[in-house]
Amino acid sequence: MKTSLIISIFISIFFLACSSNDNLIITSKNEKYGVFSSKENKFIIKPIFNQLSFIDGINANNTNEYLLYEYNNYFGIISLDKVIFKPVFKKVSKFYNKLAVVQENDKFGYIDENLNLVQKPIFKDARDFLFDVSFVQSFSNNKYACIDKNMNLITDFSYDEIYSFSNGFVRFKKDNKWGFLNRKCEEVVLAKYDFVYDFIDGVAKVIDGEKIYFLKQDNLK
Template sequence: MKKSLILYIFISIFFLACSSKDNLIITSKNEKYGVFSSKENKFIIKPIFNQISFIDSINDNDFNWFENRNSNKYFLYEYNNYFGVVSLNEVIYRPIFKKISKFYNKFAVVQENDKFGYIDENLNLVQKPIFKDARDFLFDVSFVQSFSNNKYACIDKNMNLLTDFLYDEIYSFSNGFVRFKKDNKWGFLNNKCEEVILAKHDFVYDFIDGVAKVIDGEKIYFLKQDRLK
């Protein structure tokens, strides 16, 4: 079925591609979505998808955008609950991904089967899906989870691991810091993956307005963010 879909997309694009990439409209026909050229008054990409969306423009659904590559138009599409990417000229990715996330700092998380990886703004698969989990690049670092021990490590934009798989849990960045759990204790990493607060507390909360709540036994106190710089 998927091979037939790819062949169908390719034939549709080859015979229906137009010279102008302006005045394109995503619209539906028979409850399927495609791309219609108002200038040429015909479908440029036939309506065969459950959903389709511009990648290089802001839209109101869960699909996302980034600047177009080589002045082309790129579309994220859904087919049978899987996602792929297509342009007016070619199929970039067949529908193999369960998830393609938002682009943060020029990278997006992709999920293939039960494994996670990354694509970059040029739609290159820069990290093959091999991880149990992968987080967004909100800064120059992110976090990935290993299948072998279920722990997290830091990763940079070159897809190099900055740490071993040490962390039991990693939460989202808040005020430029992320709280982590290691050996049943809690601490903080900064946006360079440096442990600015070691894993020594019973529990810590996110920094909010420059202050984080800390619990050690029956003691409750607060950390000030400006002391971590």
């Protein structure tokens, strides 16, 4: 089935060298999507896909157009002249800081803005690179670690829970206590509170037993 799909894609593409100024439009025919060139007044990628969308946030120096397509509930990536990824992904996220999360079966990894698979899907979970660091989850102990854009682990897999960045800080849970990480994955507030809330306008509410405190992000201890 997938072999015939790839053949169909290449037949549809015909290795055309079109650029972004060709007025390319994603449109549908018989409930399938393709790419229509208003300049050439024809489909340059035939409407054979269930979903199709241009990919934003990739290498600005690359003038080619790249598209995310869905076929039989799986996603792949094509350009106007070749197949980049066959339809093997359950998920392809948006690009943040030149990286996107991909999911293959039940495992997560990353592709970069040049559409290279820079991290093979091996993690139970992987988060977007909103800054220069992100977080991945291990299958072995179900805990999270911090990772940099070169796919190097900055911390070990020791965090029970990791939340999203808020005001440049991430709240985490470790050994049933809560603390904060900064954008460098440094523990600027150790895991010592019973619960913490996100920083909002530079202030975070924290709970320590029956006591409630308010931390200021410019005076963390």
